[in-house]
Amino acid sequence: MSAATVRSAATDDGIAARFRLAWPGFALDVDLALPGRGVSALFGHSGSGKTTVLRCLAGLERPADGYLAVRGETWQDGARRIFVPTHRRPIGYVFQEASLFAHLSVRRNLEFGLKRVPAAERRVALDQAIALLGIEPLLARMPQRLSGGERQRVAIARALATSPRLLLMDEPLAALDAKRKQEILPYLERLHDELDIPVVYVSHAPEEVARLADHVVLLVDGRALASGPIHDVMPRLDLPFAHDEDAFVVIDARVAGHDDEYALTRLDVAGLPLWITGTDAAPGAHVRARVLARDVSLALSERRDSSILNVLPARVVSLDETAPGRSLVRLDVAGTPLLARITRRSAAQLGIVPGREVFAQVKGVALLR
Numbered sequence: 001m002s003a004a005t006v007r008s009a010a011t012d013d014g015i016a017a018r019f020r021l022a023w024p025g026f027a028l029d030v031d032l033a034l035p036g037r038g039v040s041a042l043f044g045h046s047g048s049g050k051t052t053v054l055r056c057l058a059g060l061e062r063p064a065d066g067y068l069a070v071r072g073e074t075w076q077d078g079a080r081r082i083f084v085p086t087h088r089r090p091i092g093y094v095f096q097e098a099s100l101f102a103h104l105s106v107r108r109n110l111e112f113g114l115k116r117v118p119a120a121e122r123r124v125a126l127d128q129a130i131a132l133l134g135i136e137p138l139l140a141r142m143p144q145r146l147s148g149g150e151r152q153r154v155a156i157a158r159a160l161a162t163s164p165r166l167l168l169m170d171e172p173l174a175a176l177d178a179k180r181k182q183e184i185l186p187y188l189e190r191l192h193d194e195l196d197i198p199v200v201y202v203s204h205a206p207e208e209v210a211r212l213a214d215h216v217v218l219l220v221d222g223r224a225l226a227s228g229p230i231h232d233v234m235p236r237l238d239l240p241f242a243h244d245e246d247a248f249v250v251i252d253a254r255v256a257g258h259d260d261e262y263a264l265t266r267l268d269v270a271g272l273p274l275w276i277t278g279t280d281a282a283p284g285a286h287v288r289a290r291v292l293a294r295d296v297s298l299a300l301s302e303r304r305d306s307s308i309l310n311v312l313p314a315r316v317v318s319l320d321e322t323a324p325g326r327s328l329v330r331l332d333v334a335g336t337p338l339l340a341r342i343t344r345r346s347a348a349q350l351g352i353v354p355g356r357e358v359f360a361q362v363k364g365v366a367l368l369r
Helices: 050-058 106-114 126-133 148-160 178-194 206-212 344-350
Strands: 015-023 026-034 039-043 065-070 073-077 091-094 166-170 199-203 215-220 223-229 248-259 264-269 272-277 286-292 296-299 310-320 326-333 336-343 357-362
Touching (some): 015 050, 026 050, 026 215, 026 223, 039 050, 039 206, 050 065, 050 091, 050 166, 050 199, 106 126, 106 148, 126 148, 126 178, 148 178, 178 206, 199 206, 248 272, 248 336, 272 310, 296 344, 310 336, 326 344, 336 357
Parallel strands (some): 039 215, 091 166
Antiparallel strands (some): 015 026, 015 065, 065 073, 215 223, 248 264, 248 286, 264 272, 296 357, 310 326, 326 336
């Protein structure tokens, strides 16, 4: 039974997945509704079940109690004894290691992926995949003459050459050093911006999730503690990630202008100015920024005798004081959520309670894209 001939009763164009399995020492129990466009990140610490979910989506694991429908097409339904095997699922799969065929040139590696798809079903042209990943100069090379980042770009292009209806990426940057990661991230952003293919992206790296994800599934011990848009999930104080050292929120902003004298760029966040170090983004461009909770402090008055440029009026929404000596505060800045991590002593001295009007002093903002 092919994926093309089995249709689900679902009326939306998203991804519905339910998987339950039990192994010695580990159990997976997830029920997910993911968007049919953009990047959905499976996020969590090692051993949380991220790769297992991805393998279930690919059909590499077959839980007896399983269901999967992708854009209205049923690939698995244990109750109806439907199971489309991996080789017949229209997926692209990118692993941590590129796993290119060492005896084939880059071009021939790409053409191998292309052979999986009948000409009439090809929705991603080979030239398009090559251009998206910027690998035109590499086509004649053998894999052993490529850097780690170049190999991974070729692996992604090969996955795209299969014209997948779902692209699965299992920590594709984990084997790369920091420099190579920064080299490949812009190409992953191009996939997000230019292709209408849903991507499920596994990562335990907060910076990758912040930069790429539209939707986040937070996995802990085989269960999904939260699933939703990244702007909604990351500010939640009831989730364990909020208490990690790298807890952050993602902010959508617009480039309002540049200060060439001081090499600064002014972003507009819900009508409020947010200054960052200079960028070449054009005025009016929409960008994404990340603010770490540890980079936000609080004050009761708008101080200007400080090196901190960004002082934003805010309202305390809630706070969590379960961590010894620390308070985690959720703020509302003109409708945009923000997190601040301060000492419990500071929270007591400032009288931080829900509803309190304060000023958020933001000392660090990372422009993502």
